Amino acid sequence: MLERIARDITCVKKSQVNISKSQANISKCQAKISKVILQTFIPHPPSSTKTERYFHQSQMKAAARVRYECEHPLDPTLTKCMLLGLYFPTSDIVCSHIIAVNNRNSLSLLGLDATCIWNEKNCLLIFHSIESKIENLEVVSI
Numbered sequence: 001m002l003e004r005i006a007r008d009i010t011c012v013k014k015s016q017v018n019i020s021k022s023q024a025n026i027s028k029c030q031a032k033i034s035k036v037i038l039q040t041f042i043p044h045p046p047s048s049t050k051t052e053r054y055f056h057q058s059q060m061k062a063a064a065r066v067r068y069e070c071e072h073p074l075d076p077t078l079t080k081c082m083l084l085g086l087y088f089p090t091s092d093i094v095c096s097h098i099i100a101v102n103n104r105n106s107l108s109l110l111g112l113d114a115t116c117i118w119n120e121k122n123c124l125l126i127f128h129s130i131e132s133k134i135e136n137l138e139v140v141s142i
Contacts, residue, residue, distance in 0.1 A: 053101070056118040059118070060095050060118050060119070060120050060123055061094075061095035061123075061125065063120040064095055064120040064123050064125050065079055065090075065125065067120050067121075068080075068082065068125065070082065070093075070125050072087050075087075077089060077090055078090065079093040079125055080125065081093060081125065081126050081127040081130070082124045082125050082126055083124065083126050083127075083130060084126075084127060084130070086127075092127060092128055093125050093126065093127060093128070094125075094126060094127075094128045094131050095123045095124075095125055096123060096124050096125075096126050096131045096134075097117070097122055097123055098122050098123060098124060099117070099122055101117055104117045107122065
């Protein structure tokens, strides 16, 4: 009988050790998830100058117009909004990042590396007022 009690005590101690290890692993996973969420969704200070952003935006917008065939076939001054499917003057269309410059580490979600932050694969050509509404969380696109 004493052997059985000793065996039961040993099993309980092993179970407690396994539970402690599981709780430690869960805590580690929660910490990793929290870190990714913070890096992805919490805005960081701009990682580029206004001049640099303007330069890259212009190049990315031109490349995206060609890549996604958003230039109007008859009037090159018009560009298609990728969300609405309507044409607007090119000056009213902005090249909006899918993954923001501040969150460049998240580009792996698109299968891209951090050097592709200014790549046309990481943008949408959208009407400027829609972009501001999305940024202010007044509109959500599904």
